[in-house]
Amino acid sequence: MPREITAFSNPLVKRVRDLRDKRHRRAARQFLAEGLRILTEARETGRIPRLLFYAGQSAGHPLVHALSVEVEAAGGESIQTTPDILSKLSGKDNPQAVVGVFDEFDVGLGDLERDRSGIWLVAERLRDPGNLGTILRTGDAVGAGGLILIGESVDPFSVEAVRASMGALFTVPVVHTDWQSFLDWLRQGPGQLVGLSLDTDQDYRAARYAAPTFLLTGNEAQGMPADYAAACDLLVKIPMLGKADSLNAAVATAVMAYEVIAQQRG
Amino acid sequence: MPREITAFSNPLVKRVRDLRDKRHRRAARQFLAEGLRILTEARETGRIPRLLFYAGQSAGHPLVHALSVEVEAAGGESIQTTPDILSKLSGKDNPQAVVGVFDEFDVGLGDLERDRSGIWLVAERLRDPGNLGTILRTGDAVGAGGLILIGESVDPFSVEAVRASMGALFTVPVVHTDWQSFLDWLRQGPGQLVGLSLDTDQDYRAARYAAPTFLLTGNEAQGMPADYAAACDLLVKIPMLGKADSLNAAVATAVMAYEVIAQQRG
Secondary structure (H helix, E strand, C coil), X not given: CCEECCCCCCHHHHHHHHHHCHHHHHHHCEEEEECHHHHHHHHHCCCCCCEEEEEXXXXXXXXXXXXXXXXXXXXXXXXXXXXXXXXXXXXXXXXCCEEEEEECCCECHHHCCHHHCCEEEEEECCCCHHHHHHHHHHHHHHCCCCEEEECCCCCCCCHHHHHHHCCHHHHCCEEXXXXXXXXXXXXXXXXXXXXXXXXCCCECCXXXXXXXXXXXXXXXXXXXXXXXXXHCCEEEECCCCCCCCCCCHHHHHHHHHHHHHHHHCC | CCEECCCCCCHHHHHHHHHHCHHHHHHHCXXXXXXXXXXXXXXXXXXXXXXXXXXXXXXCCHHHHHHHHHHHHCCCEEEEECHHHHHHXXXXXXXXXXXXXXXXXXXXXXXXXXXXXXXXXXXXXXXXXXXXXXXXXXXXXXXXXCEEEECXXXXXXXXXXXXXXXXXXXXXXXXXXXXXXXXXHHCCCCCEEEEECCCCCCECCCCCCCCCEEEEECECCCECCHHHHHHCCEEEECCCCCCCCCCCHHHHHHHHHHHHHHHHCC
């Protein structure tokens, strides 16, 4: 039977709310995901939350009920609570109907099967959690094999990244590694490393991509280091016709990724 | 001579900080923009802030100095202040070197010259300020004639939208109007209205676009209303190969916009 929590002072509420903070996530190896859409997406990939919080008025919702039953069947706990506590957990004034606490999942380079897809996304020192989530969402849409994060990147399990991913965190494998480990792994098999750069005349539409294509996007403010660019098999640029000569990193990744899959799909 | 403000309690600090709030922006018809990059972009398009705040340690920076001189020459006021007050104004822990207060600018449909560009962006009921700013930034990159916002859309002068636009708010005209006024204006001249939709089999890469193309993106959660879709000359879809069947609105707009300009540039 679902437990009920209505007191802000409940220690579980505090512990779960603390998962909004990276330090606490690291210690607990757990993270928060909100919303029926994202939790349903998670469930379809076999990820069931350890804890499920839902507002009393959502108890009759068939998806909430189904989730709740599955959480309990999997040994987790389903907790009926108040909209105010959901707000506190999610940090939003208008909270979603459900908040789930999931175990973090750890994917290494060795877990990736490069034959799985003709396109892989690689981002180095990504700073903005919204960009990370949006890139994951695009990764899902283009059928990317995964997202490989290089160096000091923002945490994919942050609330903002999970939210922006719209559930793609559960469908697109994310690996966090360093540049040398990535290169070593990459060169053990087929793979064209394509870097997005402003310092080339090669238009991204005129270039030809070979599967599997590994699409490398650099840091939002600085782009990628020169030695990363030098290690690429191909550097391409997206034309910019305006005054600013810059695109959002998630946008640039998506424009590139759709060109790659358009070519690969013929 | 620049004035100096070091007291949080200074009424000007409160008034400027209030511009982070939409209600106060509406009343004052002014907005905030932060950062040397964005303010320099603004200056290059002839937009000089009414008020310029900069931290004392930035006073020697040549761009800050140049801005400061121009602000005073234009009858505005340049104010030296502390990093803490800049933080308070911008709402960020690590504030930019400068914060400017600009008069809002008002562009109407009648001000747009449709021959100015082969591509125009149209978004209806856009909810997320980050998406709006990112779409403006993309608009700058593809050389769009402008962004036309339809219906209840987020405020382009919000701090988050200005920030995400990276200065494109100053380079890309933004018009806010209603659907019927837009349609009436559109049909007074040439223009292909292309709607992004999930309810069509027409692949966006196989479609042919006629300049000027008006690219319509619907609300983030709901897409566009059926009668908007019916008014389009062409509906196209971006293929989605993953589980979620959705893309971020700014990403979808960019993927479309780059296809349109690729065709138009031959």
